[in-house]
Amino acid sequence: MSDEMTAGRTSQTGRRAVLFGAGALGAGALLAGCGDDEPAATPSTAAPATSAPADGQGTPGAPTPLTPAAAVPVGGGVILADREIVVTQPEKGVYKGFSAKCTHKGCVVKDVTGGNIHCACHESLFSIKDGSVQGGPAPVPLPERPVKLEGADIVPA
Incomplete structure (x- = not known):
């Protein structure tokens, strides 16, 4: 093989190794964040927040009701x-x-x-x-x- 072809192959292999390694590192970091022992927050059964009136005629600039x-x-x-x-x-x-x-x-x-x-x-x-x-x-x-x-x-x- 020529030196030019070998250099191209090494460059591509190097890029693949870096990309694969970065992907594995990212997945490892993602999995590391899953170890929290806190219980998941549960949504309240209390009254839901309301939004603009059903007729769509809310007052412009008025705060959205809670x-x-x-x-x-x-x-x-x-x-x-x-x-x-x-x-x-x-x-x-x-x-x-x-x-x-x-x-x-x-x-x-x-x-x-x-x-x-x-x-x-x-x-x-x-x-x-x-x-x-x-x-x-x-x-x-x-x-x-x-x-x-x-x-x-x-x-x-």
Whole structure:
């Protein structure tokens, strides 16, 4: 074989080896990320976030409603996992919003009961009044996500 042909063959083989090695490395990195022992977050069965009115006549520039106010019980709340927000009503007519991601490991919180927002991953509890830590390993309160009552809906403030 000529030196020119041998050089071309080596170059192609080298490229294939590099591409194959990069593919294997990428797959290994991808598989390495699958070892988390955290349970998967489950979507909430709470009221779903609403969108523009069915007639398509939403008010231009108006915030998209998060949930109907009637769906948020006094002394409780709803988890809108798809929007990563918890809306609570600690007392009649007072609505609060917080991040639905636990400040311990980032799990989406599971339920709102007994005046607390509960994360089932490691049993952290947060107050429905101000998001403060009430128990568990969470290091800091849930970040506030300001909300307000607009008509019959809760919307981002």
